[in-house]
Amino acid sequence: MSELDADAKPNILITGTPGAGKSYLCERLAEQLNFDWLDCSKIAKEHDYIEEHDEEYDCPILDEDKLMDHLEPLMQKGGNIVEYHGCDFFPERWFQAVFVVTCPNKTLYDRLKERNYNEKKLSSNIECEIFGSILEEARESYKADIVHELCGETAADAAKSLKTVKQWYPNIYNKLHA
Numbered sequence: 001m002s003e004l005d006a007d008a009k010p011n012i013l014i015t016g017t018p019g020a021g022k023s024y025l026c027e028r029l030a031e032q033l034n035f036d037w038l039d040c041s042k043i044a045k046e047h048d049y050i051e052e053h054d055e056e057y058d059c060p061i062l063d064e065d066k067l068m069d070h071l072e073p074l075m076q077k078g079g080n081i082v083e084y085h086g087c088d089f090f091p092e093r094w095f096q097a098v099f100v101v102t103c104p105n106k107t108l109y110d111r112l113k114e115r116n117y118n119e120k121k122l123s124s125n126i127e128c129e130i131f132g133s134i135l136e137e138a139r140e141s142y143k144a145d146i147v148h149e150l151c152g153e154t155a156a157d158a159a160k161s162l163k164t165v166k167q168w169y170p171n172i173y174n175k176l177h178a
């Protein structure tokens with residue numbers, strides 16, 4: 001198993017329920033930190049890392065092994081922001097920080113309605129947010145001190161999140177290369 005290259009920037013995972021505001025934040029973060037933004041859903045679609053399509057929830061089922069093989073050399077180089085609406089299958093060693101984007105239910109509902117999600121998909125995602133499932137998944141999968149929650153509701157929240165991550169970055173870089 002490969003480690004992070006010497007002098008590499010850290011890798012960050014941005015996770016959360018669909019619609020919570022991951023992409024919105026990743027786009028800004030990648031630009032401001034000069035990181036590569038790896039949107040796993042997009043990569044999986046582009047390279048056909050899809051096992052099958054779940055008809056009930058109208059969503060693709062990821063071929064996680066193929067995605068991992070694709071990401072491994074990129075992660076070794078560091079400086080990546082990985083985005084996905086799940087986090088328990090990535091190797092723990094990949095990430096120096098995990099940020100879980102959360103969103104109040106009313107806003108999330110409106111965002112998912114706008115995406116024309118079917119009722120089943122919509123209610124399962126709202127339930128996921130109500131129960132804090134992704135936050136729990138992150139806390140179960142990574143060391144507690146690298147998991148942070150960020151609110152993805154408003155532009156002001158995003159500005160605050162950007163500030164939080166930018167403050168975190170030099171500390172973790174120095175720790176990584178001490």
Ligand SMILES: Nc1ncnc2c1ncn2[C@@H]1O[C@H](COP(=O)(O)OP(=O)(O)O)[C@@H](O)[C@H]1O
Pocket residue numbers: 016017018019020021022023024025111151152153154155156157158
């Ligand atoms: N912090 C925010 N402030 C205002 N609008 C946001 C914010 N985050 C996301 N949005 C909007 O909500 C919608 C869903 O956001 P997106 O980032 O695509 O969610 P995700 O990547 O988690 O599925 C988009 O229309 C986006 O512009």
